[in-house]
Amino acid sequence: MAEGAETPDRPEDARPQSQQPEFGPSDAQRATREDLKGKVDDNKVEAAGHKGGLRAALLARLESWEGTLDQERKQLFAQRVERARAVDADRDSFKGVLNSWIQLWDVSQALHSDLARAAKTGIIKAGINILGGQPKREWLPAEEEPQAIGSESPASK
């Protein structure tokens, strides 16, 4: 690479990447580009006018306005697409959080129904006995009463 090749030509090029505008060119870059386009367009109108008089000059002027409007529309479209992408990204991250909550809810629901099912089949009692705890009333089928761990039912005596 030639020496000095990395030296920026314009002040806006000298800014670090993190300071570059989020969407499209900066105002300064845009203004410079518009000025340049304006001058090129004026030259075209001038050339057309010298060649074909007022009629040709006005046709060239119309073309220049249409070109500017077209560019402006494209610019607006690009900005809208960028913004829509940013909104989508936000929405996706929100969706991610929401999904994790939904998954947690599903897990808790599943756990709850598993516990209820387990209580019905008596597995829960065995588990609680192993852990040395007291079964919660709502875990158990309606007809069963919680029993102290280690105690035996009167029927078993």
Next chain:
Amino acid sequence: MNFDQILTKVLEIAEFPREKRQEFVTTFYEYLYMRMVSEIREVDEESADRVMEANAEGADAKKLKQIFEEISQNPKVKSKIDEITDEVISKLVDDVAKFATEEQKQKILTAIST
């Protein structure tokens, strides 16, 4: 004679293609509007939004005039409106001054003064 009529007369005198005359007038206003909104936005975003909103709602000339009068209360906005209007219309006047024949210029002056 309003600006619309003057513009139409200039196009007629310039022998601008008949089928493109309306396109020229419409594009002129679109260009002026686009420049105006983007320049006003630089000094007062709210005023630019008001103009855009009125335009989107299909406001008539009277309503637009009223909005321009209101937003022109801000001297910075007024200065931008004057600057852009001058710049855009001056280009057109320059084109006529530079490239119209003496006969065309005379016809335009006569049309404006009647």
